[in-house]
Amino acid sequence: MSDGSRTPPLLEAVEVRKTYQLGATEVPVLHGASLEVRGGEWLSVMGSSGSGKSTLLHILGGLDRADRGRGEVRFEGASIARFGNRDLDRYRNRTVGFVFQFYHLLPELSVLENAMLPGLVGRVPFAWRQERSALMSQASDLLERFGLAHRLRHRPRELSGGERQRVAIARALMNRPRVLLADEPTGNLDSRTGGEILDLLAEEHRRGLGIVMVTHDASIAERADRTLWLRDGRVVEDS
Amino acid sequence: MVYASLLSNRYLTTRVIPLIAVLAVALNVALVVIVVSVMTGFLDMLRNSGRTLMGDVVVSHEIVGIPHYQRFLEILAETDGVTAASPVIETFGLVRMPYGREGESRVEPVQVWGIDPRTLAEVTGYTEAIYWKAPDPDRLAGMAEDDPRREAASDRLDEAMSLNDEGAAPAMVLGIEISPFNRRTRDGSYRPEPPAAWMPLHDVTLSLVPVSSGGRISEPREGRFQIANEFQSKVYQVDSQRVMIGLAEAQRLLRMAEGPLYDPNGELDEDGRPKRIGTSPARATTILVRGVDGMAPAEIKMRVATAYDRFLAEVRDDPEAKVKPPSFPDIQTWEERLRDLIAPVEKERDLMNVLFSIIYIVSAGLVLSIFWAIVHEKSRDIGILRAVGASRLGVLWIFLRWGLVLGVIGAFVGLGIGALVVDNINAIHDAMGDPAPGWSVAVAAALAAAALAATIVAAVRGSLMHGLVWSLTTVLLGLVAFGLSRHEGAVMWDPSVYYFDRIPSRVDLWRAGLTMIGAVVFSLLGAAIPAAKAADVDPVRALRYE
Numbered sequence: 001m002s003d004g005s006r007t008p009p010l011l012e013a014v015e016v017r018k019t020y021q022l023g024a025t026e027v028p029v030l031h032g033a034s035l036e037v038r039g040g041e042w043l044s045v046m047g048s049s050g051s052g053k054s055t056l057l058h059i060l061g062g063l064d065r066a067d068r069g070r071g072e073v074r075f076e077g078a079s080i081a082r083f084g085n086r087d088l089d090r091y092r093n094r095t096v097g098f099v100f101q102f103y104h105l106l107p108e109l110s111v112l113e114n115a116m117l118p119g120l121v122g123r124v125p126f127a128w129r130q131e132r133s134a135l136m137s138q139a140s141d142l143l144e145r146f147g148l149a150h151r152l153r154h155r156p157r158e159l160s161g162g163e164r165q166r167v168a169i170a171r172a173l174m175n176r177p178r179v180l181l182a183d184e185p186t187g188n189l190d191s192r193t194g195g196e197i198l199d200l201l202a203e204e205h206r207r208g209l210g211i212v213m214v215t216h217d218a219s220i221a222e223r224a225d226r227t228l229w230l231r232d233g234r235v236v237e238d239s
Numbered sequence: 240m241v242y243a244s245l246l247s248n249r250y251l252t253t254r255v256i257p258l259i260a261v262l263a264v265a266l267n268v269a270l271v272v273i274v275v276s277v278m279t280g281f282l283d284m285l286r287n288s289g290r291t292l293m294g295d296v297v298v299s300h301e302i303v304g305i306p307h308y309q310r311f312l313e314i315l316a317e318t319d320g321v322t323a324a325s326p327v328i329e330t331f332g333l334v335r336m337p338y339g340r341e342g343e344s345r346v347e348p349v350q351v352w353g354i355d356p357r358t359l360a361e362v363t364g365y366t367e368a369i370y371w372k373a374p375d376p377d378r379l380a381g382m383a384e385d386d387p388r389r390e391a392a393s394d395r396l397d398e399a400m401s402l403n404d405e406g407a408a409p410a411m412v413l414g415i416e417i418s419p420f421n422r423r424t425r426d427g428s429y430r431p432e433p434p435a436a437w438m439p440l441h442d443v444t445l446s447l448v449p450v451s452s453g454g455r456i457s458e459p460r461e462g463r464f465q466i467a468n469e470f471q472s473k474v475y476q477v478d479s480q481r482v483m484i485g486l487a488e489a490q491r492l493l494r495m496a497e498g499p500l501y502d503p504n505g506e507l508d509e510d511g512r513p514k515r516i517g518t519s520p521a522r523a524t525t526i527l528v529r530g531v532d533g534m535a536p537a538e539i540k541m542r543v544a545t546a547y548d549r550f551l552a553e554v555r556d557d558p559e560a561k562v563k564p565p566s567f568p569d570i571q572t573w574e575e576r577l578r579d580l581i582a583p584v585e586k587e588r589d590l591m592n593v594l595f596s597i598i599y600i601v602s603a604g605l606v607l608s609i610f611w612a613i614v615h616e617k618s619r620d621i622g623i624l625r626a627v628g629a630s631r632l633g634v635l636w637i638f639l640r641w642g643l644v645l646g647v648i649g650a651f652v653g654l655g656i657g658a659l660v661v662d663n664i665n666a667i668h669d670a671m672g673d674p675a676p677g678w679s680v681a682v683a684a685a686l687a688a689a690a691l692a693a694t695i696v697a698a699v700r701g702s703l704m705h706g707l708v709w710s711l712t713t714v715l716l717g718l719v720a721f722g723l724s725r726h727e728g729a730v731m732w733d734p735s736v737y738y739f740d741r742i743p744s745r746v747d748l749w750r751a752g753l754t755m756i757g758a759v760v761f762s763l764l765g766a767a768i769p770a771a772k773a774a775d776v777d778p779v780r781a782l783r784y785e
Binding site: 058091117125 | 249
């Protein structure tokens, strides 16, 4: 576990505000949410349904943006709002890794190809022949570590929920990100399988991976170093 | 982008619906390749026929003619690049045919060519165009007992090569389509019906209107001709209008032969007759020239023009030559000469290309609607790709590349289908002309029965969609089987209607290439809008809900 008080923030949200436009209606979701994640820290973000947990996670991961001029996300002190499209794509590809509640694997690709996917992004066909075997080997090692060595050629529809989520985690770790952003990673699994997934995340955390995990389950949040609460779009408690 | 290639290839091989777009593109390409190839082949045949008819270059001065043409022929014989030349008189006349109602004669307006058969055969395909040959024993065996061609004397038919010019009984060769009794059969050959109407048994009367070298019209003159043979140039307009007689006979009837030249001012000599001031030279209205094989007609035309200038200078310097050749005769290549015939067909072919572009728009629309539905269905996948760092351009390229590959495959499949059909178009046409073979009816009926069984299985399982698809297939195959059983043969390319007895069967590769490029471009255009939509997908919205 990390000592959060001494390490400078790796990733931080500063007074982030986010409002969605639903037709003519403006729906404010985040009202100035702030948090800090230090290197190698496991942070849980708890909150009720609709409190803005997923929105905050998406903004932290550069998948969504805060309202213009109303708060910012910094990675190693640099505001990602100032990133151009190419840098933001690269940030999502190399710096963070997403894990979703519903796994979100591509059904046309095999388990191995799904895991390799972030490694394929940014590669050009000319250099692909040389890089291919290294990437395949890396993805295979990850999947083997997650107990999926016998499933490499299978399609996602042929896997159980737990196996799919392990493939999704392998995909998120493919490019060795600094922070894993997990949105209810066990929300669609039974408690035993959910526990296995949390064990797997804990193992990666021990290896030095920073994790921001969104959940509404207090027993799951307990696995983290620190837990934040989001209520009405603000961080209201830091335990 | 490796992931774009991987995903577009995977989408192409794991989904059936895009194959419908491939099929649509392929059928469009095949259709255009077939139609344009046949039309181009048709044009080529027209051109070949044209060259066979008139050689490479034509020098003409209509009506009045070119005096001293023999001297021009001598100069042409010395000209490099010219292998042969033949004088012709072109005019119009009336032929009184040997048929019609009792007491009446049928008169046909015709284009008359006065020719020298020997030199004409060197310049054009005249020998090959002569249609009727003396029957050999094999053909005799296949002829009816009363067929007059059995008795055809070969020397009468061979008069086509001399036309008895300057003889007692001058001969004429008719275009094969002039006589309404020449019936064209399905194999493209002609048969006289009734046999007694076979033209080489008969005589005709030809009326011509002479025109003097000064352009004055004289009294019409008539001549009686034996029909020696008929010719087939394979160009309908020629075969239905042209008759050929000997050059000397044409000159005699048209007063274009050599003769005395009288004083145009009307002065009389000592005996009180018009004063003769010299000799009026023989004239020909047209000189057909054949060049060396492989030399461009334009090059031959240039050399002929130079030879004409020399001829003009020589005659002008000759004090004995009282009548001078025209300074500016028409000198044209065979292609320029046939422009009126070729240009409309070329225009029709171009019009076809334009019309078929509308089909491309339809196929682009099909690609667009299929891709639109797929992008909608795949929006979550697009969100995942964006989440792992794929750029908007990368997402755009997945779908554009998919459209490109689809267009390229469709274009090549279409070319294959088109080439297969064009190569075998005459065999297909012949097969369509015959009743359907029994096995084809049996196969179609068996397939219909199998589809009916599948319909019943689907009904038992309660699958509405499969039941509907199989029942429609049953009806379709049943109709095919019924249609085949009733098919007694249909001739679409009837040689009695079209100029040529075989359908052109060579793929126009240049235009096929353009067609393929068009298909790929329109497939890309069809994919472009859905691809842009994919690039615009908001990943947060796409990933929010399962």
